[in-house]
Amino acid sequence: MATSTVLTASETHAMKRAPVVEGVLPAIHERWSARSFDGREVSSSVLTKVFEAARWAASSNNEQPWRWVVGRRGDGTWEKIYETLVGFNKTWAHRAPVLMVGAAAMRFSKNGAENRFALYDLGAASSYLTLEAAALGLTTHQMGGFNQEAVRQALGIPAEYAVGAVIALGYQGEPAVLGDVTMIERETTARTRKPLGEIVFSEWGMPADL
Numbered sequence: 001m002a003t004s005t006v007l008t009a010s011e012t013h014a015m016k017r018a019p020v021v022e023g024v025l026p027a028i029h030e031r032w033s034a035r036s037f038d039g040r041e042v043s044s045s046v047l048t049k050v051f052e053a054a055r056w057a058a059s060s061n062n063e064q065p066w067r068w069v070v071g072r073r074g075d076g077t078w079e080k081i082y083e084t085l086v087g088f089n090k091t092w093a094h095r096a097p098v099l100m101v102g103a104a105a106m107r108f109s110k111n112g113a114e115n116r117f118a119l120y121d122l123g124a125a126s127s128y129l130t131l132e133a134a135a136l137g138l139t140t141h142q143m144g145g146f147n148q149e150a151v152r153q154a155l156g157i158p159a160e161y162a163v164g165a166v167i168a169l170g171y172q173g174e175p176a177v178l179g180d181v182t183m184i185e186r187e188t189t190a191r192t193r194k195p196l197g198e199i200v201f202s203e204w205g206m207p208a209d210l
């Protein structure tokens with residue numbers, strides 16, 4: 001058995017954290033996308049804080065185009081979202097106590113013009129959500145692996161809203177709950193990121209001299 005398969009939940013979390021860089025928000029250091037959830041439910045007051053953070057994101061024209069449909073394990077909404085996930089995501093997301101889907105209003109409410117920033121804004125708000133969750137000791141896992149039309153139908157999301165991502169939310173558990181060796185290895189592998197020089201430019205393609 002590979003060494004990585006025996007990591008505990010706290011060892012995994014310690015390894016997955018982003019390196020501490022002075023001045024970077026602690027929640028950014030803490031957030032990563034776990035697939036191993038423990039059995040704990042998420043209280044309504046904690047869930048409220050997560051959405052409270054999300055709603056203070058910036059948006060084009062302050063349209064706040066974001067909407068989320070939230071399911072708690074045991075309710076019909078959770079079941080409906082879960083059923084739309086692709087097979088791989090179903091193998092782990094069944095342990096998530098909260099499943100939600102984000103949607104964005106694609107037209108400005110004031111004049112009906114197309115809002116080409118709506119999904120950008122939903123993504124920004126979703127990032128606030130994930131960071132607040134991390135600050136509260138929760139883990140989130142965003143997913144594109146689901147059937148968009150099925151979730152739209154199942155939840156009655158109107159045509160004028162674009163479906164964004166599904167987000168699983170809960171408390172991180174032991175990697176061992178994933179059962180499968182490949183899944184456990186994936187869960188206990190270090191995260192990687194491109195260096196700043198590859199993503200921040202002074203001129204296109206030229207690393208910025210920060």
Ligand SMILES: Cc1cc2nc3c(=O)[nH]c(=O)nc-3n(C[C@H](O)[C@H](O)[C@H](O)COP(=O)(O)O)c2cc1C
Pocket residue numbers: 031032033034089141142143144145146165191
């Ligand atoms: C829009 C989006 C879609 C994603 N879709 C899936 C998915 O369907 N299944 C999955 O296991 N992870 C999914 N992920 C998680 C990414 O793989 C993960 O965020 C990435 O590897 C970086 O890891 P980190 O979030 O721990 O930093 C998705 C993430 C985002 C933002």
